[in-house]
Amino acid sequence: MPNLSAIKGSSGFTEFGKFKGLASCNVEFLNQVRGLSALNGDLRDLPPKLKSYVEENVRLCQPETIHICDGTDVENSKLLKLMQQQGTIVPLPKYENCWLARTNPADTARVESKTFICTDTKSETIPSPKAGVKGALGNWMSPHDMDKAINERFTGCMRGRTMYIVPFSMGPVTSPLSKIGIEITDSPYVVASMRIMTRMGLPVLEKLLKGAEFVKCLHSVGTPSNGIIENPSWPCDPERTIILHRPKNNEIVSYGSGYGGNSLLGKKCFALRIGSTIARREGWLAEHMLILGITSPSGKKRYIAAAFPSACGKTNLAMMTPSLPGYKIECVGDDIAWMRFDKNGVLRAINPENGFFGVAPGTSRSSNPIAMDTIFKNTLFTNVASTSDGGVFWEGMEKEVSSNMEITDWRGNNWKMGQSKTPAAHPNSRFCTPAKQCPIIDPAWEHPEGVPISAILFGGRRPAGVPLVYEARNWNHGVFIGATMRSEATAAAEHKGKVVMHDPFAMRPFFGYNFGDYLSHWLSMKERSDNLPKIFHVNWFRKDANGKFLWPGFGENSRVLDWILRRLDNEDCARDTPIGLIPKENSLNLEGIEENIDVKELFDLPKQFWMEEVDSVAKYFDEQVGDDLPKEITKQLNELKKNVQSMKD
Ligand SMILES: Nc1nc2c(ncn2[C@@H]2O[C@H](COP(=O)(O)OP(=O)(O)O)[C@@H](O)[C@H]2O)c(=O)[nH]1
Ligand SMILES: C=C(OP(=O)(O)O)C(=O)O
Numbered sequence: 001m002p003n004l005s006a007i008k009g010s011s012g013f014t015e016f017g018k019f020k021g022l023a024s025c026n027v028e029f030l031n032q033v034r035g036l037s038a039l040n041g042d043l044r045d046l047p048p049k050l051k052s053y054v055e056e057n058v059r060l061c062q063p064e065t066i067h068i069c070d071g072t073d074v075e076n077s078k079l080l081k082l083m084q085q086q087g088t089i090v091p092l093p094k095y096e097n098c099w100l101a102r103t104n105p106a107d108t109a110r111v112e113s114k115t116f117i118c119t120d121t122k123s124e125t126i127p128s129p130k131a132g133v134k135g136a137l138g139n140w141m142s143p144h145d146m147d148k149a150i151n152e153r154f155t156g157c158m159r160g161r162t163m164y165i166v167p168f169s170m171g172p173v174t175s176p177l178s179k180i181g182i183e184i185t186d187s188p189y190v191v192a193s194m195r196i197m198t199r200m201g202l203p204v205l206e207k208l209l210k211g212a213e214f215v216k217c218l219h220s221v222g223t224p225s226n227g228i229i230e231n232p233s234w235p236c237d238p239e240r241t242i243i244l245h246r247p248k249n250n251e252i253v254s255y256g257s258g259y260g261g262n263s264l265l266g267k268k269c270f271a272l273r274i275g276s277t278i279a280r281r282e283g284w285l286a287e288h289m290l291i292l293g294i295t296s297p298s299g300k301k302r303y304i305a306a307a308f309p310s311a312c313g314k315t316n317l318a319m320m321t322p323s324l325p326g327y328k329i330e331c332v333g334d335d336i337a338w339m340r341f342d343k344n345g346v347l348r349a350i351n352p353e354n355g356f357f358g359v360a361p362g363t364s365r366s367s368n369p370i371a372m373d374t375i376f377k378n379t380l381f382t383n384v385a386s387t388s389d390g391g392v393f394w395e396g397m398e399k400e401v402s403s404n405m406e407i408t409d410w411r412g413n414n415w416k417m418g419q420s421k422t423p424a425a426h427p428n429s430r431f432c433t434p435a436k437q438c439p440i441i442d443p444a445w446e447h448p449e450g451v452p453i454s455a456i457l458f459g460g461r462r463p464a465g466v467p468l469v470y471e472a473r474n475w476n477h478g479v480f481i482g483a484t485m486r487s488e489a490t491a492a493a494e495h496k497g498k499v500v501m502h503d504p505f506a507m508r509p510f511f512g513y514n515f516g517d518y519l520s521h522w523l524s525m526k527e528r529s530d531n532l533p534k535i536f537h538v539n540w541f542r543k544d545a546n547g548k549f550l551w552p553g554f555g556e557n558s559r560v561l562d563w564i565l566r567r568l569d570n571e572d573c574a575r576d577t578p579i580g581l582i583p584k585e586n587s588l589n590l591e592g593i594e595e596n597i598d599v600k601e602l603f604d605l606p607k608q609f610w611m612e613e614v615d616s617v618a619k620y621f622d623e624q625v626g627d628d629l630p631k632e633i634t635k636q637l638n639e640l641k642k643n644v645q646s647m648k649d
């Protein structure tokens with residue numbers, strides 16, 4: 001007989017009576033699941049919508065037990081113990097409360113080709129590509145197909161497993177900008193990660209009891225259709241993995257993958273895809289942006305938001321240690337910004353997350369010491385390598401482990417520095433760590449009203465042609481710059497090689513609705529303020545003829561921020577070019593920089609390159625966006641084209 005247990009207050013896995021006949025599960029079963037006395041009530045008091053959401057999915061997924069998460073330490077310890085028993089995680093005794101998960105090697109990144117938005121009509125979700133062209137601005141699915149996909153995969157998918165009910169808040173529980181979600185999952189790894197990445201547990205249930213709405217998030221790691229789980233410590237079903245969103249119902253359904261970007265549904269699925277559709281309805285912006293506070297040597301503090309595609313430097317910029325003396329950076333968030341204009345026309349941003357799910361490789365004492373000071377306690381690492389002294393290792397940490405250390409790679413094989421041909425850590429290996437541990441977390445990072453944004457940065461990996469920094473002439477030009485962003489593919493998704501892809505607003509994989517409408521929404525923000533943030537484009541990744549980065553990046557990026565702040569103060573340090581405003585000669589502060597910087601090459605604007613860029617963007621808009629492209633963007637493109645044609649050869 002199946003046995004339903006639910007969790008109570010802070011008392012751990014308390015059982016609340018047995019339930020007979022799970023298959024016919026209905027409100028009766030909830031009535032038998034007693035407890036939640038900490039809520040001054042029991043499950044019968046839960047809002048009817050939540051009750052029926054749980055019931056519906058118990059009936060569909062047929063779990064053996066149910067566990068309502070309270071977010072307490074006791075609960076977390078029990079989950080960690082369970083995951084150790086199941087082999088999902090191993091402890092990292094070198095650090096305090098740190099753990100390593102090794103995934104099935106087929107489940108290491110987001111799966112963009114298997115990610116769908118479901119609306120009644122296709123045009124709500126994606127612009128119609130030109131005949132014969134494959135759409136590259138998201139995937140649409142019909143409601144009928146979505147229902148079918150769910151039934152095929154979820155029927156009985158939690159048999160023999162525990163169903164966890166995870167109440168979570170995106171944003172501080174008390175902020176008017178926050179939103180609540182309920183994630184139903186059969187993965188304890190997801191529960192433990194959601195506890196780090198979101199505000200999870202009883203305070204959220206309390207808010208729900210007061211009538212708050214919630215986004216429905218259903219997740220299962222699944223079981224392959226032949227019933228064989230190859231890697232019991234990391235069950236998943238890569239062949240049938242699918243990530244579905246139904247904006248109309250504020251609903252997310254994710255099957256087959258445990259990888260964070262696919263399974264921690266508060267993050268990309270809710271905060272960006274569903275979030276962008278809510279933001280459109282309510283008149284705000286849900287963006288793939290870090291938020292940082294920067295104090296200049298004069299003591300003036302401002303906040304900047306920046307959109308870079310996955311694995312293009314958000315976490316690093318958000319935690320930067322500035323090389324320019326007198327500057328101070330503080331971190332509000334490293335991945336997602338929810339922003340809205342307040343009644344005074346000030347753009348206010350919150351970080352809806354509670355932790356950092358950061359790319360491990362490349363993170364080191366020299367590149368990102370702040371991250372290194374954040375991540376060695378209470379952290380769940382995934383797919384990094386481990387060392388014989390109970391620590392972690394990844395590419396970039398070579399100088400931080402002694403040469404005689406034995407290293408085990410992310411797949412669990414012996415690995416030798418300088419000899420092994422494959423990377424020790426998966427290129428998309430991650431740390432999942434509480435934001436509050438960051439030594440430079442901004443004092444206002446949880447302020448319910450959000451922080452005021454003075455500048456918005458767009459950027460990507462552009463090995464050629466694109467200068468270190470340029471400024472938009474005005475809001476519409478800035479929106480155009482966001483719309484024309486391109487970047488080299490990275491290991492964060494399944495794309496192969498380093499091909500330069502169009503990635504407007506760093507949102508290509510995350511748009512919840514038609515990109516043309518998204519652009520109109522951004523353009524319309526102009527009406528909401530007389531005090532719009534200035535918009536800039538940055539590129540830390542330009543390379544010389546030998547393939548070496550022209551710019552040292554990381555802490556040296558403070559020099560670019562310094563120029564940006566001076567522009568916000570209207571300093572006369574910019575000159576116009578065909579693409580926008582770039583630093584006047586000698587106005588980028590390079591004092592004390594160790595490397596030899598080829599400023600000329602960093603800011604060079606080759607006519608041939610920009611002609612091709614304009615053509616590529618024109619082709620992209622024509623083929624991918626067509627009639628959905630706002631007229632204003634066409635106007636901006638024509639202007640750029642005219643400017644570029646007038647460049648000297
Ligand atoms: N060359 C260079 N690499 C960078 C810079 N900032 C970040 N990276 C590398 O880019 C990768 C992804 O960075 P991360 O900040 O995690 O990107 P995110 O996924 O956008 O948050 C890491 O390997 C970093 O070391 C930079 O300014 N210059
Ligand atoms: C979680 C992710 O985010 P990012 O690389 O933007 O940090 C991801 O892309 O899977």
Ligand SMILES: [Mn+2]
Pocket residue numbers: 311314315334335357358359
């Ligand atoms: Mn990141």
